[in-house]
Amino acid sequence: MARKTESSGPSVSPEEALEFHAMGRPGKLEIVATKPMATQRDLSLAYSPGVAVPVRAIAEDPSRAFDYTTRGNMVAVISNGTAILGLGNLGALASKPVMEGKSVLFKRFADVDSIDLEVDTEDADEFINCVRFLGPSFGGINLEDIKAPECFIIEQRLRELMDIPVFHDDQHGTAIISAAGLINALAVTGRDMKTTRMVCNGAGAAGIACIELMKAMGFAPENVILCDTKGVVYQGRTEGMNQWKSAHAVKTEARSLAEALDGADVFLGLSAKGALTPAMVQSMAKNPIIFAMANPDPEITPEEVAEIRTDAIMATGRSDYPNQVNNVLGFPYIFRGALDVRATTINDEMKIAAARALAELARQDVPDDVAAAYQGNRPKFGPNYIIPVPFDPRLISAIPLAVAKAAMESGVARKPILDLDRYAQELSARRDPIASTLQRIYDRVRRQPKRIVFAEGEEEQVMRAAVSYVNQKLGTAILLGRDDVIKDNARNAGIDLNKPGLEIINARLSRRNGIYTDYLYERMQRKGFLFRDCQRLINNDRNHFAACMVALGDADGIVTGVTRNYSTALDDVRRIIDAKPGHRVIGVSIVLARGRTVLVADTAVHDMPNAEQIADIAEEAAGFARRMGYEPRLAMLAYSTFGHPQGERSERVQEAVRILDKRRVDFEYDGEMAADVALNPRAMAQYPFIRLTGPANVLIMPAFHSASISTKMLQELGGSTVIGPLLVGLNKPVQIVSLNAKDSDIVNMAAIAAYTAGN
C-alpha cells in the first residue's frame, strides 16, 4: 500500500491568517449590485416606482420571486457558534470568520451567492424562531457549527417549518463526504460493508449523522461503536446520554475508545485533536482505515500513523494532506443542484446521489486538465486517492447534476430541468478558470520548488511576500538588500524572517560581484558603459544584481517593481537578460471579469507596434495562453470591425492578420474587430464569416496605450481582477509588479516566475 504521508500543501502562520483577514476591506465578503444604479431612470426602475411592479407580481404568484430577486441563487449560512470547527463553543461572533468562509466557498466552487448570519442565542427555540421567518429571503438555509444535540432539534423543526432546503452541513455534508471516502476505502482494501467493524469517536452533529448514513448504506448496527468524551456509548449507559446517542448504543464489553478499537477496521474521528493515540492505531485490524476529521487539528496526524503502520489508509479534514475528507466537497455543489431545480428540501435520495457521484469521480481516469488540480500528479484510485480534491474542476458538473436528477426523481423539484446535457455544460461554465490556473501554478511550483530573488528586499510588503513564498513551500526566497536594514524593518513590522529557505543577500558584500560586473561589462562595453559604470550598477542597483544572479544560474527567477516604475525596471533587467531565441518579449495581463478570463497583450513592452510586431505579439500571446491551459481564440482588436470605419491604425491590424495567415499559425484568430464584437456573441453574430468559434479569450491590442488604459480601467471601474502584466518571452523568468503591489500580488508574481522557470 502506498504511503505518502507528508503534508502536501502549504501551512500558514497565525500572522499570515490574521493579515489575510485584515487586508483591504476587513473580512472576506462584499455585496455587488447586478444592475446599473447610475441614472434617475435606473433609480426609478430599481426602486420607486418601478420596483412596485415585481412586488405585485410576486404577491400574486410567489414563484416569480425566483425571476425578479436573488432568492433563487441565495443561501444563508447560519450559526450560533456553539461548535465552531473542533474549537468548541466560542459564541456567535467568533464563528463569523468560518461562516464568511463558507459563504465565499459557496461562491468560489459553485457560484452560489451566500451571506453569513450569526445568531446570538444558545436557546433552540429562540434560534428556530429567528431563522424560520427568514425563508422568503433565501433559496436555502445552510446551518453550520451548531452543537449537538440542539442541532438535531433545530434542523428537524426548521425543515418542518420552511419550504426551502434546510441542511445542517456538519451533519449531512460531513456524512456524504465521509460516505464517499469510505465506499472507496472499503473497495481499495477489499472489505464488505456488512462485515466491516467501525468505531466513530464523536457523538455530536457530525458523528451521529455519519453513522446514520453508514448504517443506511449497509453497515450492520452491531458492528458500529460510537464513543464520546465518556467513552463507549453502550446499552445501559446513563452518563452524558441523549436520545440520539441512545439510538446507537450497542451491547458490548468495551468501555473505552482503546478497547473499542482493538481489531476494528475503521476509525471515524469527529471529535477533537489528539483523541486517537498511536497505541490505539497499532491495535486496529490489517489495512486500517483512519479518517481523522477533526478541524483544524485531526485526532491523529498522518505522520504519527506512518511511524507505526505502513498499511493504513489515512484521511483528514485538512487541505494540506492527501485524502481531504471535508464537507467543502459537498455543500456548494449540493445546494447548486438543489437550487437549480428549486428543490423544496434536500432529501436522502439527493444525499446518497451526491455521495455516489463523489465516490465515482475518484475512480475515473483523471484527464489532463484535471491532473493540474492534483499538483501535476495524475492521481490513481488507491490508498492515497480515495476522494477528489476541492479544486477538482469536475465536481461542479458531476455533483449538482446527480443531486438535481435525484431531486427530480424523488419528486421534490419544483422546476425540473428538461435538458440535462445542457445543464451539465452550464455547470462547467460556472468554473472560475483563473483560480484553477493560479492553483495549478502554485501546485506545480510546490513540486519543483525554485530559488526566487526578491530584488527589493528592504520593503515591508516584499519581505511579507518572501515569507509567504517560503511558508507555501514554493522554494527559496532571497531578499536582496542591506542585512541590518532588512532585519530592522522586519522587526519593526513584526515579520519573522528566521525561516529555513529564506536568505538575505547584501549585493555590496557579495563575493559574486566581480563575476557579475564582468558579465555586465561584457554585454554593455559597446553600448556606452565603462567598467566602473557596471561596477556601480552591480554594487548599488538591485535589479542589475538580481538579473545577474539569474543569468548566471545563482537563482531561478526575479520579482521586482515596487520601488521603481515598470519601464525602468524592465530596462534594468533587459541589459542582462535577452529574449528567448525566436521569441519577442511582451506583456500579457490576465483579466478576470464576472467569471470570465481573458488574456490581453501587449500590456507592457511595445509602444506602437507595426503589423509584423502585432503578429509576433499574437503568436507569443497564443503560446502563453496554451501554457496557461487555454485553447487560444485571438481577436485582433481595433476601433473598427472588418474595414469599417477605415483608418491607418486599423490597416496595421488588418495587415497583421494577413501576416498570420501567411505564417499558417495553429490557433484561431481573426480581426480587425472592436472589443464588443470579440467578446459578445450577439455582436459577433453580425459577422457570419468570422473565423472564431466563440467569444475571444485572448485580445491583441493595437498599441500599448489602448492595452494599458483598458486593463487599468477594467480593474478600477469594472471590478475585474487583473494579474500582470506578466513578462513573456524572456530567456529567464523575470516578473515586474506595479508600484502599489500588495504582498499577495508579489507572491503571485514570484510563483509565476518560478512556474515559467520550469517551462
Ligand SMILES: NC(=O)C1=CN([C@@H]2O[C@H](COP(=O)(O)OP(=O)(O)OC[C@H]3O[C@@H](n4cnc5c(N)ncnc54)[C@H](OP(=O)(O)O)[C@@H]3O)[C@@H](O)[C@H]2O)C=CC1
Ligand atoms: N472534516 C469535516 O468535514 C468535518 C469535521 N468536523 C469536526 O468534527 C468535530 C465535531 O464537530 P461537531 O459534531 O459539529 O461537534 P459537536 O459539538 O456537535 O460534537 C462533538 C462531539 O465530539 C465529542 N468529543 C469531543 N472531544 C472528544 C474527545 N476527546 N474524545 C471523544 N469524543 C470527544 C463530544 O463528546 P460529548 O458528547 O461527550 O460532549 C461530542 O459528542 C470537530 O472537530 C469538527 O471540526 C465537523 C464537521 C465536518
Ligand SMILES: CC(=O)C(=O)O
Ligand atoms: C468542516 C467543518 O464544517 C467543521 O469542521 O466544522
Ligand SMILES: [Mg+2]
Ligand atoms: Mg462545520
